[in-house]
Amino acid sequence: MDLLNALREPLFTWLETPVSWTELLGFGSGALCVWLVARQHIANWPIGIANNLLFILLFTDSGLYADAALQVVFIALACYGWWTWVRGGAPGERLRVRRTSRREWTWLLTAGAAGFAAIWLLLDRATDSTVPQWDALTTALSLMATYGQCRKRVESWWLWIAADLVYIPLYAHKDLYLTSLLYAGFLVLCVIGLRNWRGALRRDLAVAA
Template sequence: MIDWLNGPAVTAFGVATTWAEVLGFATGLLNVWLLVRQNILNWPIGVLNVLLLMVVFGAAGLYADMGLQVVYVVLGLYGWWAWLYGGADRTSLVVRTTTRTEWLWLTVAGVVLTGGLWLFLDRLTGSTVPFADALTTAVSLVATYGQTRKLVESWWLWIAADVVYIPLYGYKNLWLTAILYVAFMALCVAGLRSWRGVLRAQRDAAVPA
């Protein structure tokens, strides 16, 4: 199966594109589209997507991104549970803004993860882009956690990560994945607008007539 996934499917921009990258492209788009719509099926589709991307990144030598997919599987399963039962009295979650305390902890986690991964990748692996790989990994983890809690600002974090991901994947000749992340950025903007609209509707509904 791994050999088939790493086999060439199509040629994009003069570079052979594997089946893993093609299937990752399709499941990635579906995953984020479902996430924008707050559809619970985004989580199982997302788990499938990250398993495919694990194969892609391993073959490209993006080791932090490869390891990140393992964490994404755990976060995907947690997000699936949290959206269903993570609210008050085990009810489903609703969209909300990030508190100051949450921002503090998310910032600390992002800085520590970036620094630790950078040192690890630079000194102990053959990564050719240790800082960019570490930064995008850390921001992606923080953003994914935010989305497991339905924090509206998590979309901004994904947009910031995509700004780095797009040229990074182009540099690695993962052109189909780079195009996927351009689409991801557009969907992130749509997700930000959609979740903001949901948040406004929730606030309006909470105001007494």
């Protein structure tokens, strides 16, 4: 409890809003994680898990309950993604970047729409969330994007870009200005990641041809 309280302590004030250790460490670990994903570096997974733990505390304190619960799912998916990146390719090969198939898109969009509706209803009726629809939307988009990241599907970056475009004003609305700035940085890194993964896909296709 002492550690949790220490993480909640404000370090400085920015835009008339106190910034805690939790938000600052979340900023740094989150930026590092996305940069590593863009470079297809396996270390993104343990760094991402640490980031998720920090964000559970931050989002719970800010009343973003779906985002807080989402971090628990992210931890489970990170364990799956970590294993997949190491073991999910052909024997003796790393997992390679691929495009999302039509079948994957069908069930992914169906699951995403159903998840959005269910989370919105839950937040609206069972919590004091002031932004249930936006919290639900970012949760659904993030889960869809994380699945694609675990499987190295290049279109996962488009889903992350869509989520970040909602996250940036949402966190600013909740006075999490440093986190909002972090997600603006994520948006830039997502564009870089999309470019890098597209390049990797083109190289793999050229080699296969």
